[in-house]
Amino acid sequence: MSSNMPLKLYTARTPSGFKVTIMLEELKAAYPEVDYEAISIDISRNEQKQDWYLKLNPNAVIPTLVDCSREDFIVTESSAILLYLVQHYDREMKFTFDPVTEADDYSEMLQWIFFVHGGVGPMEGQIFFFKYLSPEKIPYAIDRYVNETKRLYSVVEIRLKDRDWLAGPGRGKFSVADCNLWAWVRMHGLTVAQTLDEWPALKAWSECILARPAALAGANIPPEGNLKY
Ligand SMILES: N[C@@H](CCC(=O)N[C@@H](CS)C(=O)NCC(=O)O)C(=O)O
The missing domain is CATH 3.40.30.10 (Glutaredoxin)
Structure with a gap:
């Protein structure tokens, strides 16, 4: 580059x-x-x-x-x-969606972005610290962040039960809201659970994003670094 x-x-x-x-x-x-x-x-x-x-x-x-x-x-x-x-x-x-002509879809996209920015991200992020970096193992902290992240995954599960993507009319459209969440969900093996079997709709959604070559490429940039995620 x-x-x-x-x-x-x-x-x-x-x-x-x-x-x-x-x-x-x-x-x-x-x-x-x-x-x-x-x-x-x-x-x-x-x-x-x-x-x-x-x-x-x-x-x-x-x-x-x-x-x-x-x-x-x-x-x-x-x-x-x-x-x-x-x-x-x-x-x-x-x-994305047009904030004027697709105001409701745009609002729903923002709602899911905020849900992740204020919820899934901070909760799942803390798991890395307490599972892998903390000098002492504190079961209460690990349980709290794992359980809270699982609870938030279950909220997404409800959303995705009858649709393909977080926002958009009908079954939805792949949007920036999905990118925002997927970056966290693809870490599930290191954080909340080995598989996504507990959340079948979330699992199907994640597999659809995995099949997108661009998303997959983006999930490996920069290709090298000290943090092996
Ligand atoms: N709310 C921020 C969080 C960013 C954040 O926490 N980044 C972490 C890596 S995921 C970081 O740079 N940590 C460095 C540090 O804690 O010193 C965002 O979404 O951009």
């Missing part, structure tokens, strides 16, 4: 990073004009806490997007990055 790409994504091999690379790969596959550079941040060495990075993202987390075609506009918070990308780069609204 060359360094004159209009979109620069500072990222790492974590669900918050993958959700954006999944969307970027989907956009790249849909639109020949879309391309980006993924810049790997080594969070195991606290690169995200260095002064140069804090100027981009004072919260010291990945991902951060810099849009060089829009005066180096900076976007932080993974879900806000997803919404920015579809606002500016999904000209045919393949992965």
Whole structure:
């Protein structure tokens, strides 16, 4: 990848990073004009806490997007990055909905994005800390975050019972809301359960995304990093 790409994504091999690379790969596959550079941040060495990075993202987390075609506009918070990308780069609204003419679908898409950003992400994210990184094993913490994540998966299960995708009319349309959730659900083997058998509709949904070459490619960018997710 060359360094004159209009979109620069500072990222790492974590669900918050993958959700954006999944969307970027989907956009790249849909639109020949879309391309980006993924810049790997080594969070195991606290690169995200260095002064140069804090100027981009004072919260010291990945991902951060810099849009060089829009005066180096900076976007932080993974879900806000997803919404920015579809606002500016999904000209045919393949992965989003028109907030005016499809107001209800757009609202439902936002609702599922917030559900993940405020729920699944923080809960499932904590499991990594308490299962793998905590110097002491605290069963209460592990149980709490695993059970809460499972409960949230069950909420999605209800949503997907009679539809293919989280938002959109009829059986729905694959959208940025699905990318946002899938980045977390595909980690289930490390977090909540070896298989998704407990949630058959969620499992079928996940398998449909796995079959999308662009999504699959995005879930492996950057290809190398200290975190082997
Ligand atoms: N709400 C933020 C969360 C981002 C986040 O927590 N990123 C983690 C990796 S998944 C990180 O960079 N952690 C570095 C650290 O905790 O020092 C978002 O969605 O962008």
